Amino acid sequence: DTGVSQNPRHKITKRGQNVTFRCDPISEHNRLYWYRQTLGQGPEFLTYFQNEAQLEKSRLLSDRFSAERPKGSFSTLEIQRTEQGDSAMYLCASSLGARDTSESLHFGNGTRLTVT
Amino acid sequence: AQKITQTQPGMFVQEKEAVTLDCTYDTSDPSYGLFWYKQPSSGEMIFLIYQGSYDQQNATEGRYSLNFQKARKSANLVISASQLGDSAMYFCACRSTLGRLYFGRGTQLTVWP
Numbered sequence: 657d658t659g660v661s662q663n664p665r666h667k668i669t670k671r672g673q674n675v676t677f678r679c680d681p682i683s684e685h686n687r688l689y690w691y692r693q694t695l696g697q698g699p700e701f702l703t704y705f706q707n708e709a710q711l712e713k714s715r716l717l718s719d720r721f722s723a724e725r726p727k728g729s730f731s732t733l734e735i736q737r738t739e740q741g742d743s744a745m746y747l748c749a750s751s752l753g754a755r756d757t758s759e760s761l762h763f764g765n766g767t768r769l770t771v772t
Numbered sequence: 773a774q775k776i777t778q779t780q781p782g783m784f785v786q787e788k789e790a791v792t793l794d795c796t797y798d799t800s801d802p803s804y805g806l807f808w809y810k811q812p813s814s815g816e817m818i819f820l821i822y823q824g825s826y827d828q829q830n831a832t833e834g835r836y837s838l839n840f841q842k843a844r845k846s847a848n849l850v851i852s853a854s855q856l857g858d859s860a861m862y863f864c865a866c867r868s869t870l871g872r873l874y875f876g877r878g879t880q881l882t883v884w885p
Contacts, residue, residue: 689872689873696877697877698776698863698865698876698878699817699875700875701872701873701874704871747817749817751871756869757803757804757805757824757825757867757869758822758824759867760807760819760822761817761819761873762819763809764816765814765815766815768815
């Protein structure tokens with residue numbers, strides 16, 4: 657169990673550029689979640705996958721955001737035409753996917769995006 | 773949807789003392805779980821403790837205990853014998869059987885010697 661891995665740890669980009677983040681979940685975990693956390697706030701849900709199927713997207717996920725999880729393994733989160741308001745920590749989490757409220761999510765260390 | 777409220781932006785406690793971090797929640801789901809996570813300055817989210825909505829007894833994990841009052845919809849975290857390494861952001865979260873967690877805004881705990 658190597659934990660949830662996110663790359664890169666930090667990304668600085670200019671407004672209008674596209675960025676892509678990667679998340680490698682714990683290998684046997686079926687569910688993968690993306691959250692966004694801005695300074696002084698708790699994580700906000702963006703989207704989640706059950707295997708390769710994207711089951712839910714938050715209203716926070718504008719058309720500029722897209723997430724994929726091909727083959728139900730790693731996931732990518734792409735932000736097109738970045739805006740300064742996209743600056744945040746992007747957290748990935750995974751879980752086995754049991755329909756059990758006791759199942760905790762395992763989080764990665766996040767990707768910190770700064771849009772200049 | 774669930775809503776989590778943490779009304780204490782910051783808390784201070786002296787080393788070796790106990791501290792209570794407040795959390796109230798609002799959910800229409802009959803079955804739900806309540807979690808506390810710790811987030812040090814390094815950024816990782818560390819799971820601390822879980823309480824199920826049907827659990828009769830308060831959860832405990834080492835120095836952490838969860839004071840669960842279902843009728844009042846509160847799930848306060850109690851940290852006993854605080855240590856300097858406990859200084860961090862603490863988040864309360866609620867989860868339904870649908871899976872995703874809803875988080876509060878967090879409480880910044882500072883432990884001083």
